[in-house]
Amino acid sequence: LASTIHDVARLAGVSAGTVSRVINNSPRVDPQTRARVLQVIEDLDFRPSASARRLSTGRTHSIGVVTPTFTRPSVVERLRGISGVLVSTEYELVVYNVETIEQRDHALDLLTRGDRADGLLLVGLGPTDGEVARLEQGGIACVLVDAEHRRLTSIVGDDVTGGRLAARHLLSLGHRKIAAVGESPRETFNTPASVLRQRGMELELRAHGLDLYPQYTAVGEQGRGRARELASELFELPDPPTGICCASDVQALGVLEAARDAGLSVPRDVSIVGYDDLEIASYLGLTTVRQPLFESGMQGASLLVEQLNGGSRSPRQEVLKLEVVERSTSGPPPA
Amino acid sequence: LASTIHDVARLAGVSAGTVSRVINNSPRVDPQTRARVLQVIEDLDFRPSASARRLSTGRTHSIGVVTPTFTRPSVVERLRGISGVLVSTEYELVVYNVETIEQRDHALDLLTRGDRADGLLLVGLGPTDGEVARLEQGGIACVLVDAEHRRLTSIVGDDVTGGRLAARHLLSLGHRKIAAVGESPRETFNTPASVLRQRGMELELRAHGLDLYPQYTAVGEQGRGRARELASELFELPDPPTGICCASDVQALGVLEAARDAGLSVPRDVSIVGYDDLEIASYLGLTTVRQPLFESGMQGASLLVEQLNGGSRSPRQEVLKLEVVERSTSGPPPA
């Protein structure tokens, strides 16, 4: 029912080849005939078939974003950045949401064949060596956001430093009993962000002659609910912490709830530091480690598009700047 | 570099046609040869080319979701629902984020050709009659979520009723001076949700011998910041309202900030009602009109997939249940 390149050719009295040249605005076509062809295209409301193009050129004009639970606030923020740069290109955005190992493997299996996407953006998810090899073999460009691999370019926040910054902030306020609420790494996704942040905290504490004691280290699955439980346990300790660093703002919300449950006043009784600086953080006055999520998406997408346009694919690592945003959930420890 | 159906055929000692039959598990193939072919497929790590399939079958195995600013919390929630049902199907999820009229028109123009997506999910965006005609002509299935068109099946919240419910809640608490903070419809997207809710409020107020006065009707672009400004103006009125119904929870956040700015206590001095019941609403104790966003996405996707599987495409309308969730931002008006 839809018209093809041949219909156009016939009505314009030229060959399909010429129409193709017009479409792809090749310089080698007479202005007269070009005008004529364009007219017919307009009359017929012709659009070249994307499928046929894919098969013929071997390019899909789409990039795949694969990420565990793309509806997490931090990922959404990154997606905003990604979408923002893709919209001004010819690339479509195909989202592969992976919640399980099977889904993750399945997606990467499909995607490494190269006929579904020209490039991949892996967000918060690291590929295995084998997968990287297949990507290279298939000539598929790939950039990591919030994940790392020595052979791939990646955009990361400096998590160790982030952890240090959070701890340093509390230390500078006079805290000595500092705890961490973190996310258990979903091992299959290979992103140790939460672990690295705790390591950073540890380093900073040690530099001050302190330590991150096991009883002050609470780790569980991501999300507000679990963080609330973890924090409640912390508050019930015989010698509870006076400051808590969380692996995300979402977790910090849970910790705030736990404080409320326990009848603790923030920051008078306990200081709480988040991570990410989501919009909600500014609304709530949450002290947090700001991570440029939006920018990470932008940069990831930009670098990927650059590679797709023939740019170098040699691994590069972009480390994003972090900073503590001091608001009203942190203050001096109780006397 | 990647192996094709012919490679498989050759090594298995059969024809390409047979391999194709195996892939698409046609019943008409000898168990023995099938086994042999499958073995070769495994050995070669063969995967059929999606591009070739698309061209040959005319189906893309992908569904397009087009929506204005897909990173809005309410849309994200709907996407969760959509993604949830698509993941168990063979359909890919292609996101078309449209921020401007041009982008909207461009996306719909591409998508109505039928070689980019088998089906469309339009979220918070209504197509024109012309676009609907082209969809039908191209045989492209389409379901609307949070939008309406008489010829398309759609999933909507009952906005008029939602407005009534919000107003009724405040009325029942004794409020008489009730204002609305709404979103100016981005006309090009054809979704009058905010307007409908205000109409509902109006109806309910009238039923109580009251009215929704123009000075109590503040409308502006969506988002927290603008809502804050609008509410500030409301609070500066000589006779300010004692209750405010917002078109979204996000707007309600802005209104809460404005109240804080004005030194008003909530709900003692002013009651605030949101709309949507985002997760943040429960965290903040925001009274709101709960709208099943996640379910709307699920249902939209389910109905679409159903149509794609040969189900009926005659327009159907699914109206989602709304309910007021009473929390701590609403109470009796000041005496």
Added chain:
DNA sequence: TTGTAGGCGTTATCAC
């Protein structure tokens, strides 16, 4: 049950 052949709508490589 299996092989053959034509077609899906483009692009690209040739000659002319």
Added chain:
DNA sequence: GTGATAACGCCTACAA
């Protein structure tokens, strides 16, 4: 500059 012609990799009658 333009027109044939051969891919691209798969599917699907139709024949055998």
